[in-house]
Structures are given as C-alpha cells and as structure tokens.
Amino acid sequence: GAGVSQSPRYKVAKRGQDVALRCDPISGHVSLFWYQQALGQGPEFLTYFQNEAQLDKSGLPSDRFFAERPEGSVSTLKIQRTQQEDSAVYLCASFQGRVGSYEQYFGPGTRLTVT
Amino acid sequence: AQSVTQPDIHITVSEGASLELRCNYSYGATPYLFWYVQSPGQGLQLLLKYFSGDTLVQGIKGFEAEFKRSQSSFNLRKPSVHWSDAAEYFCAVGARYKYIFGTGTRLKVLA
Numbered sequence: 001g002a003g004v005s006q007s008p009r010y011k012v013a014k015r016g017q018d019v020a021l022r023c024d025p026i027s028g029h030v031s032l033f034w035y036q037q038a039l040g041q042g043p044e045f046l047t048y049f050q051n052e053a054q055l056d057k058s059g060l061p062s063d064r065f066f067a068e069r070p071e072g073s074v075s076t077l078k079i080q081r082t083q084q085e086d087s088a089v090y091l092c093a094s095f096q097g098r099v100g101s102y103e104q105y106f107g108p109g110t111r112l113t114v115t
Numbered sequence: 116a117q118s119v120t121q122p123d124i125h126i127t128v129s130e131g132a133s134l135e136l137r138c139n140y141s142y143g144a145t146p147y148l149f150w151y152v153q154s155p156g157q158g159l160q161l162l163l164k165y166f167s168g169d170t171l172v173q174g175i176k177g178f179e180a181e182f183k184r185s186q187s188s189f190n191l192r193k194p195s196v197h198w199s200d201a202a203e204y205f206c207a208v209g210a211r212y213k214y215i216f217g218t219g220t221r222l223k224v225l226a
Binding site for chain 1: 119147149151156157158159160161164166205207209212213214215216217218219
C-alpha cells in the first residue's frame, strides 16, 4: 500500500472490555513496531516484529497487552480487560529493514478511549 | 540510559520569523536522529534524519537540522515559518531498531 494504515481510527471501550487494533504496514516492509502515545507525551515503544517474529516486547505495559503478526504482514495489538490508563493513541510504524534505510513510517494511529 | 530532551514544551512565533526547536539526547554510541511532525489527529511525518556524514541535514518543508556531537544536540531550524507549520514536533533517537522520542514541542504560529 501507499502508507501504513490502521483501523479503527477511534475506539471507545468500556472498562473491562477487550479490544483489537489492526495495522497494515507498507508492502514489503519486514519490520513493524507498535508505540503508545499518551496525551501530551511522545510515543513510547511497545513491541517490534521482524517478519512474523516478535523480537522485542519489552515495552508492553502488562500481560493484558498482546501483539501478533502471524504471516509477517498485518499485525494486531490486543488489549484485554481494558483499564482507563490504557486510553492513548496507538501508533504503528514500519520500515524496510535494509541497511541504510532506518526511518520508520507511521500510520495515523488508533485513539483508544476507555470509559 | 538513553533519553531525548526537548526543553521547550510550547513555542510561539510570528509568521515569517525564524524558528529553532531544541533537542538534546543521551546515547552511548553515534545515534540515528530524526525529527517528526504531528498535526492534530494525524500520524507522525518524517521531516529529516541523520545517520552519518554531513552534520547539517536538509529535510522537507524547508526544515534543516544540525547534529552537534560535542553538545549532544540535534536542533531543528527553519528560516521563515509559515502558518501551516503549526503542529507538534518530536525529536527521536534511533537506538538500534526502536526509537526513543522526546516529549514534543508544540509550535503556535501567529498571523
């Protein structure tokens, strides 16, 4: 595709509900990232995939957060039993992974509001 | 520890004035450095990047940034600001594969 796409763009969940956020990276980009951006803050790293392998999940804030990329393209970030502190914009990014090409391209984000 | 500091939370400039946004980083090796811009409700758009070589880098929309190793800085500049530049600007350090972002500087442009 032309860019990174994310869906839904907005999600309102009641506390305790499970949510799933989808990311479609740029075609051919082997690396995919998820970031969490709280209001008034910069994005914070959550997790990283190279193809289908999740190589780093050190930024996931709790075991309620789970990410997958089963076929090495589309990724889903799942949050179980949502809490109010999960309210944030969730950004997905991808990059080619080639030497000399390290810039990440970001999607528009999914704004999650937990009520 | 790796970190990025953007000391100015808000900056207001008049249209046509020059702009400098500050960014200081802490990183053990030569970093990859980036500036991104985020308009309301939008994702992050890459303005420019530094990997190696010439320490003055040119980006899109007339922006440039200078890498100063001795000061651990990567300040963003623009000689003449346009009203459409009003947005939030983020500096980031590329630590291997993941980015560490600053907290952002919100730019307001007065007509």
